Amino acid sequence: MAIKAVVFDIGNVLIEWQPERFFDAKIGEIRRRELFATIDLHEMNDRIDRGENWQAVVDATAQEYPEFTAEIQMWHSNWLDMAQPKIGHSVHLLRALRTKGVTVFALSNFGVETFAYAEKVYPFLTEFDRRFISGHMRMIKPEPAIYAALETETGFAPDQLLFADDRIDNTNAAAARGWNVHLFEGAAGWATSLVQHGLLTKDEAKP
DSSP states (O other), X not given: XXXXXXXXXXXXXXXXXXXXXHHHXXXXXXXXXHHHHHSOHHHHHHHHHTTOOHHHXXXXXXXXXXXXXXXXXXXXXXXXXXXXXXXXXXXXXXXXXXXXXXXXXXXXXXXHHHHHHHHHHOGXXXXXXXXXXXXXXXXXXXXXXXXXXXXXXXXXXGGGEEEEESOHHXXXXXHHTTOEEEEOSOXXXXXXXXXXXXXXXXXXXXX
């Protein structure tokens, strides 16, 4: 069956998400390694992505690890420094698909407050036909329920969807449901995939 809708992850597909890179620059690699070895900051972020309050989760974690209070609080005060820059070619592909009349969705692990912040900084995040944001849904990828929710709420069959994500566990979960998937390793590869699926021409896919 032909692809009827394209589904974009956001972090590391449309916007770079690199906390380790930020902390290396801010506090040095040695301190960053100690920080991440002591505290599972990505698990902390999963709680935010599931819909818990951003500031409250950061504050609670900082209180639990007083030796890293300043660094943990950066997850709130310096969040935008971790979530940048935009991936310009991917934004172009999103807009090219919309110009062609292709339905485009977002399916992303993102907190309620962090997404509200991000869409003010990155206006292209408002350009989807519909956005499925984990914090609002109270579930995260790669849980099967979040993919099922998109299918149910949009009415598209799994084989009508093409999904790009930078994490193989997320693409594998979608593929297990029958979605067409692309493991995002760079915008050029994603552009090639869209061309191969007949959704864009080579010229339309160029940055």
